[in-house]
Amino acid sequence: MSTDADSLAPAIRVTQLGEDALLFLFTSPEAQSVALPIQQKLWQMSYWLESQRVSLGLLEIVPGMGNLLIRASRKTLLNTLRDLVLTHWPKLSGSDVQGRLLEIPVSYGGAHGPDLEAAAAHCGISKERFIALHSATVYRVYCLGFQPGFAYLGGLDPALEMPRLDSPRVHVPAGSVAIAGSQTAVYPTDSPGGWHIIGHTETRLFDPHAEQPSLFRPGDSVRFVILEEAK
Amino acid sequence: MIEVLRCGAMTSVQDLGRFGMRHLGVGQSGVLDPIATQQANLLLGNDANAAVLELTVGPLQLAFHQDCTVVLTGVDFSTSISTGKAAAAQQAAIPGQAMELKAGMQITLQRPTIPGTRAYLAVSGGIDVPVVLGSRSTDMASGFGGFHGRALQTGDVLPIGRFFTPPRNAPYGIRPLAPSHVLRATPGPDYDAFTADAHQRFWMQPWGISHQSSRMGLRLNGQALTLNKPLSLLSAGVLPGNVQVPPNGLPIVLSNDAQTIGGYPRIASVIQADLWQLAHLPPLTSVYFQPVTHAVAAQARERQLRYLERLREALLGAERIN
Numbered sequence: 001m002s003t004d005a006d007s008l009a010p011a012i013r014v015t016q017l018g019e020d021a022l023l024f025l026f027t028s029p030e031a032q033s034v035a036l037p038i039q040q041k042l043w044q045m046s047y048w049l050e051s052q053r054v055s056l057g058l059l060e061i062v063p064g065m066g067n068l069l070i071r072a073s074r075k076t077l078l079n080t081l082r083d084l085v086l087t088h089w090p091k092l093s094g095s096d097v098q099g100r101l102l103e104i105p106v107s108y109g110g111a112h113g114p115d116l117e118a119a120a121a122h123c124g125i126s127k128e129r130f131i132a133l134h135s136a137t138v139y140r141v142y143c144l145g146f147q148p149g150f151a152y153l154g155g156l157d158p159a160l161e162m163p164r165l166d167s168p169r170v171h172v173p174a175g176s177v178a179i180a181g182s183q184t185a186v187y188p189t190d191s192p193g194g195w196h197i198i199g200h201t202e203t204r205l206f207d208p209h210a211e212q213p214s215l216f217r218p219g220d221s222v223r224f225v226i227l228e229e230a231k
Numbered sequence: 232m233i234e235v236l237r238c239g240a241m242t243s244v245q246d247l248g249r250f251g252m253r254h255l256g257v258g259q260s261g262v263l264d265p266i267a268t269q270q271a272n273l274l275l276g277n278d279a280n281a282a283v284l285e286l287t288v289g290p291l292q293l294a295f296h297q298d299c300t301v302v303l304t305g306v307d308f309s310t311s312i313s314t315g316k317a318a319a320a321q322q323a324a325i326p327g328q329a330m331e332l333k334a335g336m337q338i339t340l341q342r343p344t345i346p347g348t349r350a351y352l353a354v355s356g357g358i359d360v361p362v363v364l365g366s367r368s369t370d371m372a373s374g375f376g377g378f379h380g381r382a383l384q385t386g387d388v389l390p391i392g393r394f395f396t397p398p399r400n401a402p403y404g405i406r407p408l409a410p411s412h413v414l415r416a417t418p419g420p421d422y423d424a425f426t427a428d429a430h431q432r433f434w435m436q437p438w439g440i441s442h443q444s445s446r447m448g449l450r451l452n453g454q455a456l457t458l459n460k461p462l463s464l465l466s467a468g469v470l471p472g473n474v475q476v477p478p479n480g481l482p483i484v485l486s487n488d489a490q491t492i493g494g495y496p497r498i499a500s501v502i503q504a505d506l507w508q509l510a511h512l513p514p515l516t517s518v519y520f521q522p523v524t525h526a527v528a529a530q531a532r533e534r535q536l537r538y539l540e541r542l543r544e545a546l547l548g549a550e551r552i553n
Contacts, residue, residue, distance in 0.1 A: 015419075016525060017419065018473065019532065046254065053251070060251060060254070064465065065466045066465050068468075148255060148257045150256050152466060208373075213257070
C-alpha cells in the first residue's frame with residue numbers, strides 16, 4: 001500500500017448510508033490504496049468504539065479500506081455520533097495497533113494451486129520466484145468482509161499484481177490462497193470466486209462456535225509459510 | 232418436536248437476524264419480513280425474536296409430535312391441516328389466526344398464491360435451534376446457524392422451545408400488511424456521481440424484478456444508470472437496503488444475506504420501514520423508488536415500531552381492540 005503525503009492528512013468526508021448509519025471516509029474514496037498510518041488510526045477508532053458499543057448504542061462498527069461504517073441503534077442520534085468520531089480522530093496517535101503475527105502454512109502450486117503456473121507466467125517470473133515473493137511479505141489485515149473471516153490483506157508485492165480471472169470459478173474450496181488485483185487472500189469457506197488460486201492452507205480461518213470466531217482481526221500481521229512446493 | 236415429512240427448496244429457520252458481527256464478515260441473515268414474523272410471534276405470546284420457518288417455494292409437510300399452536304403469516308400458501316390419518320378430512324388453515332394442533336396432526340403448505348413471495352410459519356415456543364453468534368438465523372452461504380446451517384430437508388426433526396399461554400385476544404387474529412411495490416429511499420453516498428439522466432431514471436422508471444433475485448439482493452432490470460465518469464471505489468461496509476449499481480448500470484437492492492463489504496457505487500438506501508417488502512416482490516412485477524428525507528425515514532421506522540408495540544398491547548387484552 002503506497003503512502004502519499006496528501007492522504008496522511010485528508011479531509012474527512014462523512015456521508016449517511018440510510019437513516020441509521022454513517023460512513024466516514026478517511027481517505028479519498030477514489031484512491032487506489034490506503035496509507036497504513038490512516039488504516040492504523042482507523043483500527044484504533046473502531047476498537048475504541050467497540051469498547052463503548054453498548055453505552056453509545058452502536059449496532060455495527062465495520063472498518064473498510066480507508067473508511068468506517070457505523071450503524072446506530074434506534075435511540076442514538078447520528079449527529080452526536082458524527083461529532084464524537086470527528087473529535088476523537090485527531091487524538092489518535094496512529095501508532096501501531098497491537099496485532100498478532102499469524103503464520104499460515106501454505107502448499108503452493110500443483111493441485112493445491114491450479115493457477116500458480118499461469119500466474120507466474122503472467123508476471124514473467126518463475127514459479128519458485130513467485131512463491132518466494134508471495135511468502136516473503138508480512139501482510140496486514142486491513143479489514144474483514146465478503147465472507148465470514150475473509151481478510152483484505154495489504155502489502156502484496158507489486159510484481160505479483162494481476163487482473164481477476166476472465167470468468168469466475170463456480171467452486172473455490174475453503175483454504176484456497178488466491179491473488180487478484182493488488183490483493184491476496186485466503187477463502188475461509190467454499191464459494192464461487194474470480195481470484196487466481198496459487199495454493200492451499202489447512203488452517204481454519206472461521207469457526208462460528210469459537211469464542212473468537214475469526215482467526216484474523218483488523219490490524220493483525222500475516223505471513224505465509226511454504227509448507228510444500230509442488231514440482 | 233416437529234418432523235419434516237416433505238420439503239421443497241429454500242425453507243429455513245430464521246429469527247430477526249444476526250447483528251454486531253459485520254466487522255468479521257458475518258452478514259445479518261434473518262427473516263426478510265420482520266413485520267409478518269413479529270405479528271406471528273406476538274399472536275402466540277412468543278418473544279418477538281423467536282425463530283420461525285421462512286418459506287419461499289413449497290411444498291412443506293410437517294408432522295407435530297406434541298401439542299402446539301401455530302400461526303401462518305406473509306403470503307397465503309394454500310395450507311391445510313389434517314389428523315395425519317389416511318382418508319381423514321382436511322381443514323383449510325387461515326393465515327393470521329392461531330391454530331391449535333394436537334400431537335399427531337399434520338400441516339401441509341402447498342405453494343405461494345403469488346410465486347416469488349414468502350410465508351412464515353411460527354410455532355408456540357419458537358423453533359429451538361442453538362443460538363450461534365447471537366442468533367438462531369441460518370447463514371446459508373457460510374453454513375452455520377439455524378438447523379445445521381442449511382435449508383430444511385425431508386426427515387429433519389425440529390425442536391420446539393418451552394411455551395406459555397397465548398395472549399388473551401389472540402383469537403381475533405391479525406391482518407397481514409399488503410406490499411405497495413413502492414420502496415421509499417434516501418440518496419446514497421455516491422448519488423452525485425451519477426448523471427442527471429440517471430437520477431431521473433432511478434426515481435421515475437418502473438424497475439422490473441429479475442428472476443435472479445434472492446435473499447442476497449433484489450436485482451432490477453430497466454434502462455441502465457450511468458455515472459458522470461468511471462468510478463473505482465475502495466471497499467467499504469454495506470448494509471441491507473443499500474442500492475448498489477455495478478458496471479452494467481442495473482441496480483441491486485442488498486438484502487439480508489448480502490456480503491458485508493462492497494465496492495460498487497451506492498446510489499440510494501431503501502428505508503428500514505420498507506425493507507419487509509423485499510420478501511414479497513415477485514419476479515416479472517415492477518417496483519418504484521420514491522425519494523424521502525432521512526427524517527421521514529426515521530419517522531416511518533418509529534411508526535412501524537409503535538404499530539408492533541400497540542399490537543402487543545392489544546393482544547394482551549387492553550380494550551383498544553379495533
